[in-house]
Amino acid sequence: MNKLKKKKVTMKDIAEKLNISINAVSLALNDKDGVSEKTKAEVIRIANELGYLKVSSSNNKDKSKNICILIESRYFRDVYFYSKVIIGIENEARKNDYVIIVSLLDKYTFEVPTCITNKKVDGILIVGAINDNYLEKILKYNIPVVLVDHASFKLPTDAILTQNFFGSYKATNYLLEKGHKKIGFFGEIDLTLSFKERWLGYSECMRRFYNYDDKTINKLFKYSIIKDVEKYVFKKDYKKISEMILSLEELPTAFICSNDDAALTLFNSLNSLGIRVPDDISIIGFDDIELCSLVNPNLTTMRIEKELMGQKAVKRLLWRMENRNAHIEHIKLDVKLIERGTVKSLNDRL
Numbered sequence: 001m002n003k004l005k006k007k008k009v010t011m012k013d014i015a016e017k018l019n020i021s022i023n024a025v026s027l028a029l030n031d032k033d034g035v036s037e038k039t040k041a042e043v044i045r046i047a048n049e050l051g052y053l054k055v056s057s058s059n060n061k062d063k064s065k066n067i068c069i070l071i072e073s074r075y076f077r078d079v080y081f082y083s084k085v086i087i088g089i090e091n092e093a094r095k096n097d098y099v100i101i102v103s104l105l106d107k108y109t110f111e112v113p114t115c116i117t118n119k120k121v122d123g124i125l126i127v128g129a130i131n132d133n134y135l136e137k138i139l140k141y142n143i144p145v146v147l148v149d150h151a152s153f154k155l156p157t158d159a160i161l162t163q164n165f166f167g168s169y170k171a172t173n174y175l176l177e178k179g180h181k182k183i184g185f186f187g188e189i190d191l192t193l194s195f196k197e198r199w200l201g202y203s204e205c206m207r208r209f210y211n212y213d214d215k216t217i218n219k220l221f222k223y224s225i226i227k228d229v230e231k232y233v234f235k236k237d238y239k240k241i242s243e244m245i246l247s248l249e250e251l252p253t254a255f256i257c258s259n260d261d262a263a264l265t266l267f268n269s270l271n272s273l274g275i276r277v278p279d280d281i282s283i284i285g286f287d288d289i290e291l292c293s294l295v296n297p298n299l300t301t302m303r304i305e306k307e308l309m310g311q312k313a314v315k316r317l318l319w320r321m322e323n324r325n326a327h328i329e330h331i332k333l334d335v336k337l338i339e340r341g342t343v344k345s346l347n348d349r350l
Contacts, residue, residue, distance in 0.1 A: 009052040010090050011100075017046050022083050023076060026102045067098050067317065068113065068121040070138070072105045074234075075128035080260075080289035081306060082127060085148060088310020089125060096318060098122075110134045116141055123317040126150070129192045144320040148313045151193055156328040158320055160313045164194050164286075167302040167335035168201030171256055171284045174337060176209055179346030180254040180282065184223030186266050187258020188230040195258040198286060199226065202256045223252035233265045241269040253281060253346065260285035260292055260301055267295060267342070278344035288338055297341025304335055 011025045018025075020039065027034045028043035035043075046052075069089065075082045090100050101121060103113040110133065115121050124138060127148045135155055138145060151159035175183050183206060189199040203220055210216040225244050232240045245251070245266075257263035263285030267277055277283055278297065285292065288303035312331060320326075 009047075009050045010087070010094060011052075012087055012090075013050060014043060014046050014052060017050070018042055021079060022087065023079065026076075026086070030102050032102075032104060064120050064122055065098050066101055066115070066121040067093055067314070068115050068124045069100055069102045069127055070105055070113070070124060070130070071102065071127040072107055072129075076102070076104055080291060081287055081304075082149075084306035085127060085310040085313075088307030089127075089148075089314055090310075091307070092311040092314035096314070098314075105130070105134070107131060107134070110137060112137055112141070116143065119143065123321055125313050125317060127313075144317055144324065146313050146317045146320065148309060149194060151330055158316050158328055159330045160309055160316060161330055161332045162194070162304050162309070163332050163335050164197035165201035165204075167286065168198035168256060169205045170201075170335075170337060171286070171302055172202045172205035175254045175256070175282065175284065175343065176205070178254075178282070178343060180252075181209075182219075182223055182250070182252040183254045183256065184225070184248075184252035185220070185258075186225050186229070186255045187233075187262045188228065189226045189258070191230050191258075198256070198258055222249045229262075233262050236265060236268075238265070238269045238272050241265060242273050245269060245273065245275075251275075251281065254343070255281065255283050257283060257285050260287040260289045260299060263299055263301070263342075264291055264295060267299070278342050282343040284343060286335075292338075292340065300340045300342045301338050302335045303338045305333060309333060 011022050015022045015025045024035050024039065025043055028040040029047065069086065071082065093100050101115050103115065116124065116138065119141065121143060123144045125146055125148055126135070129150045132152055132154045135152055135157065139155060139157070145157055147157050147159040149161065151161055172183060185199055185202050187195055189195050206220055207216050210219070225248070229241070229244065255266060257266060263283050267283055270277055270281055275281055283299065285299050285301035288301045292299035292301050312333065316331065
């Protein structure tokens with residue numbers, strides 16, 4: 001039994017033991033809606049059995065050894081991207097003897113969790129996009145905060161990001177090297193900072209290719225779908241997206257997408273129109289989620305090390321706890337092009 005307790009048990013271990021998702025384990029451990037009482041009881045039982053749960057020492061008056069994750073429900077239920085980030089957070093936290101408390105955000109009410117108002121946590125990780133007004137409320141409690149996959153340019157806060165601009169620039173340049181010149185962007189660019197940066201990386205690469213011709217921006221818009229599209233991506237509304245594709249003045253030979261979810265939704269919408277990928281239109285995604293390898297052909301994409309993002313966030317938060325007056329930093333993780341089957345070379349065309 002002592003051997004088990006020494007092992008760094010994670011939510012993933014509990015999930016595998018019960019054959020349920022990590023999200024379900026987190027909901028149960030934090031007594032949230034979304035799982036049955038029976039499941040909650042089983043999760044607590046296994047957590048105790050494996051030595052996951054521990055009682056905070058009353059002698060430790062300086063630190064609670066708790067870290068709060070604030071995350072919107074839509075991100076928390078994302079099993080392909082943010083769940084991997086949370087695994088990285090939890091693993092790194094457990095290595096440093098910290099317990100993770102997950103609190104789901106309501107973006108409409110902006111309520112601050114009691115673990116923060118009562119100062120029962122040593123640090124806060126905000127995962128995914130967050131409204132600046134809400135962030136401002138959180139910062140007033142003077143608890144160290146690190147943003148994950150988001151940044152605020154209004155409120156100075158540490159952030160762990162990816163090389164979105166560079167990654168999208170690289171993906172666009174890859175298509176240009178493959179002979180594509182009519183390249184569009186698919187995804188709602190004003191939804192998140194990451195999407196905006198990916199759009200900017202794509203557009204800068206295209207502008208440079210066209211020698212900064214004033215007409216370039218018109219060419220970009222002609223081939224791109226960048227507004228009011230995310231709700232249809234989320235709902236997998238292939239019919240509506242097909243209508244948006246058909247409304248384009250001219251179809252591109254390739255699309256850069258805001259993320260893999262958008263890319264896969266576009267992929268299916270094109271198929272429904274009888275437009276073949278990559279024979280007719282090539283696609284590149286961003287994130288490298290597991291679904292990329294489940295479609296045929298497999299999706300070419302830019303890989304983000306999602307668990308590493310979570311680990312870096314915890315390391316930065318622990319550093320910030322000890323260096324509260326040091327300068328704020330936005331740390332950007334590198335991305336890698338993963339070549340699969342959704343890009344066709346046009347260089348062989350006569």
